Amino acid sequence: MSLAKRIYDLQQIELSIQEHVKQLEAMDLRIQHNVQFEQAEAALKTAENERAGIEKRYKELDAEAEALRSQITQIQDKLYGGKIKNPKELMGFEQEAAMLKATLDKKDDVLLDMMEKLETDRVALKKLQDVCSAAADAWKNEKAELHVKVKTFKNELNELEKKRVEMLASIDRDTLATYEAVKGRKGQAVVKVEQGRCLGCRVTLSVSEMQHARGNAIVTCGNCGRILYLS
Ligand SMILES: [Zn+2]
Known part of the structure; x- marks a missing residue:
């Protein structure tokens, strides 16, 4: 599994955790009132x-x-x-x-x-x-x-x-640090790439960005700075 895929999965799990916590709070409120x-x-x-x-x-x-x-x-x-x-x-x-x-x-x-x-x-x-x-x-x-x-x-x-x-x-420390930093700035740290475009900012990626994204290293979008995930 590529590093980008793993970090993307981590993000999805964290989003799911957030959603669960939110739902549990809402349910608790409905139980109380x-x-x-x-x-x-x-x-x-x-x-x-x-x-x-x-x-x-x-x-x-x-x-x-x-x-x-x-x-x-x-x-x-x-x-x-x-x-x-x-x-x-x-x-x-x-x-x-x-x-x-x-x-x-x-x-x-x-x-x-x-x-x-x-x-x-x-x-x-x-x-x-x-x-x-x-x-x-x-x-x-x-x-x-x-x-x-x-x-x-x-x-x-x-x-x-x-x-x-x-x-x-x-996931290695450096990647996690990058992930946390982007998350802090942007909220959603990892975005998918579709038809050559970053789905975080909709900007078309350069040929070299696409090539890097296909590899196993962590690549960030030159425009919005989010981590790119090519599924
Ligand atoms: Zn972008």
Whole structure:
């Protein structure tokens, strides 16, 4: 195997390692976070808090209404108990009872509205719970698939790392130094030659560059400086 071929293979392995690392990071992120589920959960929590607030207010109002009702009953007992004879006093109690009754009616109206709202919210809440649990299920399934995939990718990565170490041992120091230097400057260090052109910069190579590239030595493109690989 020519030196250029070996260095090209090394580059492909390194690219594959980079790609594996990138994919593993992306998969890890999808295992840690799920936007659909997080959004559904947040919406559900907001709705639940809102409902808890309305329920609390409903109970308070209901207790207030209950207190009013017993107050009214007490006054009515006085009114119809026959103990109070004074017409002025009776009239005072009648007025008080009417006032309390009006307040009670208002509270009952509000309570009725709240009950309707709670019923509508209950349906909406159920929908949000369904969406949330569907999102949780979908995420759970996705995670199960991802864990399998991560395992495969990690195994492949291990193999690639081993292969890279082997490749590094099979290439001389000077060539590796050239490779690292070009990689540092250009990113992709080794490029193929096709129809007499360097695929790194698309410039047509000279006859002598082509001749050298056919040999076993490392040849760099006179224009872009990348290592040439004639397959
Ligand atoms: Zn070039």
